[in-house]
């Protein structure tokens with residue numbers, strides 16, 4: 001049987017109960033622990049001298065193959081081109097793009113170097129599945145090492161409209177490199193369409209689409225296939241985790257301090273794409289306009305730190321601290337703090353159990369490839385008394401979770417209205433919406449995502 005080799009920028013540190021914050025790590029780890037195989041990528045260490053080689057570690061059926069990065073590589077490849085150029089561009093924020101040609105060169109160099117590290121570990125029948133925007137040139141780099149295996153790529157973040165992609169200097173080289181993969185996977189149909197648009201309008205390529213089969217692409221002298229594969233979760237596992245965690249200490253503390261008030265909850269890496277400031281304002285609008293809600297509802301925002309050495313991330317942190325302080329200063333009472341904003345990471349089981357306590361899951365990114373938190377919130381609910389998901393129309397998940405209350409995250413009043421509707425929704429409607437979404441999550445869990453992608457990657 002062929003081995004599955006997963007390649008991603010970061011190989012997630014595995015603690016009990018799975019990896020910590022980050023959607024890619026959660027999805028990939030879930031996919032790999034069933035099939036077994038190897039997971040190759042950066043260890044997370046930034047070193048002062050070139051690492052001696054790959055470190056191999058076995059965890060059950062999974063071999064973790066990790067390597068450190070030297071400071072310059074980290075700065076140029078990871079912090080620079082990946083997170084200060086590509087991330088904002090692909091999240092429709094050309095205003096936040098920073099470009100430096102040395103960083104781009106570093107990005108390509110690190111891709112070549114990582115490919116050269118991996119190549120000697122590969123066997124001829126391995127299937128290689130590369131993940132996310134850090135590694136767009138990876139197939140091209142492996143081919144240059146003489147690797148002939150099937151190589152697929154999955155993009156976890158949105159694919160931008162061609163006009164936005166044009167604002168990334170070197171976009172053509174990048175897209176040429178992307179076309180070296182055998183199969184490209186996107187989260188949603190609009191992402192796939194945006195890619196096909198670029199190929200047809202900007203790269204002079206040809207796209208053939210035939211029903212539900214992957215699109216066939218000819219561009220830059222290469223042929224490849226592309227399709228949408230929405231990533232999922234394991235809803236029943238999350239449900240069990242949430243139920244088991246109900247008696248845990250953190251959950252009991254939250255319950256005790258709520259004093260029967262309702263709970264609105266959000267969990268996001270602290271990222272400007274997640275729409276946190278707008279969300280805080282929507283909650284403010286709710287308590288400002290609806291006096292019944294005042295002192296009867298609390299909002300818990302958990303936002304673990306991420307990429308804090310990129311300027312735009314420092315800015316969003318300061319902005320959020322200011323907003324939560326302002327809103328609490330304005331509305332808090334002796335026995336009530338409207339917004340509890342926690343800039344820290346929690347264990348996965350604690351989050352699941354807290355989701356189950358929350359009457360409303362408020363998931364309102366400005367742009368998001370999929371958003372697993374939305375899927376985890378629904379999964380964690382008590383089927384007899386489920387909470388309500390309020391979900392941004394700009395999360396990939398909104399295409400599947402159509403029974404959520406769908407909002408535009410830039411419409412503060414609209415979000416406040418949706419919050420009010422969610423907090424007062426009758427049980428029968430909450431159950432109907434939950435049942436519909438849970439069915440959807442079960443039908444398209446992580447195994448389905450993985451199996452569909454690998455089936456198409458292996459297809460002749």
Ligand code: GDG
Pocket residue numbers: 019020021022023024026027156157231267268269302304344345346347348351368369370371372373374376
């Ligand atoms: C990218 C795309 C796409 C969050 N805080 C903690 C914690 N988390 C976990 C969540 C969830 C994951 O991290 C976040 O996943 P998302 O999907 O919501 O967002 P990104 O990190 O931006 O992920 C995204 C995803 O890749 C998968 O393809 O959906 O669109 O941007 O699982 O629960 N986990 C722990 N502690 C925390 O404090 N343990």
